[in-house]
Amino acid sequence: MIERADQLKKEVSKTIAASSNCSLYERMHLIEVLEHLCLDHLFEQEINAVLTQISYADVGGCDLQTVALWFYLLRKHGYGVSPDVLAKFSDEQGSFAAKNPKDLLNLYNAAYLRTSGELILDEAICFTKRCLESIVPHMEGPLAREMKCALEIPIPRRVRIYEAKYYISTYGKETKGDEVIMELAKLNFNLMQLQHNKEVKIVTRWWNGLELQSRLSFARDRVVECYFWIVGVYFEPSFSRGRIILTKVLAIVSILDDTYDVYGTSQECELFTKCVESWDPKVAHDLPENMKFIFRKVLDTFLSIENELAPEEKYRMSYLKNFIVDLVRAYNKEVKWREEGYIPATVKEHLEVSARSGACHLLSCASFVGMGDIATKETFDWVQSMPKIVKALCIILRLSDDLKSYEREKMTSHVASTIDSCMKEHKVPVQVAREKIQDMIEETWKDFNEEWLNPNNRPPRQLLERIFNLTRTMEFMYKRDDAYTNCHAIKDTINSLFVEPISMV
Numbered sequence: 001m002i003e004r005a006d007q008l009k010k011e012v013s014k015t016i017a018a019s020s021n022c023s024l025y026e027r028m029h030l031i032e033v034l035e036h037l038c039l040d041h042l043f044e045q046e047i048n049a050v051l052t053q054i055s056y057a058d059v060g061g062c063d064l065q066t067v068a069l070w071f072y073l074l075r076k077h078g079y080g081v082s083p084d085v086l087a088k089f090s091d092e093q094g095s096f097a098a099k100n101p102k103d104l105l106n107l108y109n110a111a112y113l114r115t116s117g118e119l120i121l122d123e124a125i126c127f128t129k130r131c132l133e134s135i136v137p138h139m140e141g142p143l144a145r146e147m148k149c150a151l152e153i154p155i156p157r158r159v160r161i162y163e164a165k166y167y168i169s170t171y172g173k174e175t176k177g178d179e180v181i182m183e184l185a186k187l188n189f190n191l192m193q194l195q196h197n198k199e200v201k202i203v204t205r206w207w208n209g210l211e212l213q214s215r216l217s218f219a220r221d222r223v224v225e226c227y228f229w230i231v232g233v234y235f236e237p238s239f240s241r242g243r244i245i246l247t248k249v250l251a252i253v254s255i256l257d258d259t260y261d262v263y264g265t266s267q268e269c270e271l272f273t274k275c276v277e278s279w280d281p282k283v284a285h286d287l288p289e290n291m292k293f294i295f296r297k298v299l300d301t302f303l304s305i306e307n308e309l310a311p312e313e314k315y316r317m318s319y320l321k322n323f324i325v326d327l328v329r330a331y332n333k334e335v336k337w338r339e340e341g342y343i344p345a346t347v348k349e350h351l352e353v354s355a356r357s358g359a360c361h362l363l364s365c366a367s368f369v370g371m372g373d374i375a376t377k378e379t380f381d382w383v384q385s386m387p388k389i390v391k392a393l394c395i396i397l398r399l400s401d402d403l404k405s406y407e408r409e410k411m412t413s414h415v416a417s418t419i420d421s422c423m424k425e426h427k428v429p430v431q432v433a434r435e436k437i438q439d440m441i442e443e444t445w446k447d448f449n450e451e452w453l454n455p456n457n458r459p460p461r462q463l464l465e466r467i468f469n470l471t472r473t474m475e476f477m478y479k480r481d482d483a484y485t486n487c488h489a490i491k492d493t494i495n496s497l498f499v500e501p502i503s504m505v
Helices: 002-021 024-036 040-053 064-076 083-089 101-111 119-138 142-152 160-173 179-210 223-231 237-263 266-278 281-286 289-307 316-340 347-357 360-369 377-384 388-410 418-426 430-452 461-478 487-498
Strands: none
Touching: 002 024, 002 040, 002 179, 024 040, 024 064, 024 160, 064 083, 064 101, 083 101, 083 119, 101 119, 101 142, 119 142, 160 179, 160 487, 179 223, 179 237, 179 289, 179 487, 223 237, 223 487, 237 266, 237 289, 237 316, 237 360, 266 281, 266 289, 266 316, 281 289, 289 316, 316 347, 316 360, 316 377, 347 388, 347 418, 360 377, 360 388, 360 461, 388 418, 388 430, 388 461, 418 430, 430 461
16 A cells, blocks of 8 residues: 555656646645645645745736635645735625635635735625525535535634545545546545554553543543544644644543543642642642542653653653643632632633633643654743744634533533623623624634744744644534534544545445
8 A cells, every 4th residue: 555655646746746837726726635635745845836836926817716726725834925816806895706606615715814904804704605605505516515614614724634535535526536646545544544543542552551431430531532633633644653642641631621620629629739730749648549540640641751752852841741730720720710609800811711721732832742853942932932823722722612612511510601701791691792702713813824824933834733733623623512522423523534444446
């Protein structure tokens, strides 16, 4: 399989090079296809060469579908191209000269890479969303399916590996795609599945070895779901170590979350927090046995992660520990809010704690730990400073989680939600508060995109992509439901990704 895939890679590389003789749309569409099929990581240099060769002048005479696709791909790859290229397709009423559903869909997806103040992209979303919603009920086939999915989660925010098998099927059956690309996509998916299955075994053995489930009946048993989540952050075979480390961190975060959320008393959580701050097993003697057991497993897990690092990489553990300490402090603060029945007066006050209790700052850092030489000490200093893009990720997770878990959590003794704070701050009913929270999510995405496109004082794009992918996985996990807690919602996707290979026939 590997030998055949290597042969096919050479042929596809020639196809990309030969695309210079094709129309601009055909060149852009080829890149889009490779990304949908999760083949782009095999051709990074070739794709970057195509994207950097195309200037504003080249798109000047192109139609809306081509310009929108070019704008989307350039921004997706971190190039801060101007939305002014779309101005010639719009009028003063905010309408666009979209001639068909494909035009609408391309423009809709491209516009979601907007930043604050880009009014033409705001107008594009309003216009295309309204048009797509009106026509999609009357359509069938792959384009209709794509429109429905985009209306739920736009393409820039989707997790590609979760959808790769569908796109492989569509590319082969409906569009009569290139047979070489088709075969490579199938082989590549099956090879990645074999790699992922090996890693599932590793993390499952580790998880079972902790013996948490036999002791902690209150904790969610979600190690496969954790791994599935992290494959969305990086699916490429070369990031195996990173996936295993990040899965372990996420699984431990889940245990800590459940410990503070449903198990420990206020006094026990206070004591547990002090133990984590000390990072010393000797101070845990006053903890209840179960919490003492959890603390020991946290220390054991961090030791196992440290053992996977080279001597020159071990400094990274101090950053991880700092984030774990910050996380449990946020958990402990929320326990106090819960016990006191306290509702923060504003959403901003709430997020000062709850954005950190979502653990996304820790996961951002942990995603770099297994990345090899590209992650430098400067990178870890950067992520520890809580840059704007990490803050945006934390806010998107917290607000999205609260929107989906609000009704369920109101049925139990639970810390106040950002929705409660929004109702209190603006003196509005719950539905209006929900709408305001959704608006905040969209504004935060604009901040996120702005940082994604910011060329200054940032780590390499290969690292920033982990943070972007973390944000995409949050959209997936919390769009319809809290899919981590209610894991039946993702069972079929997990089965498709890890269990069922693609037939080569």
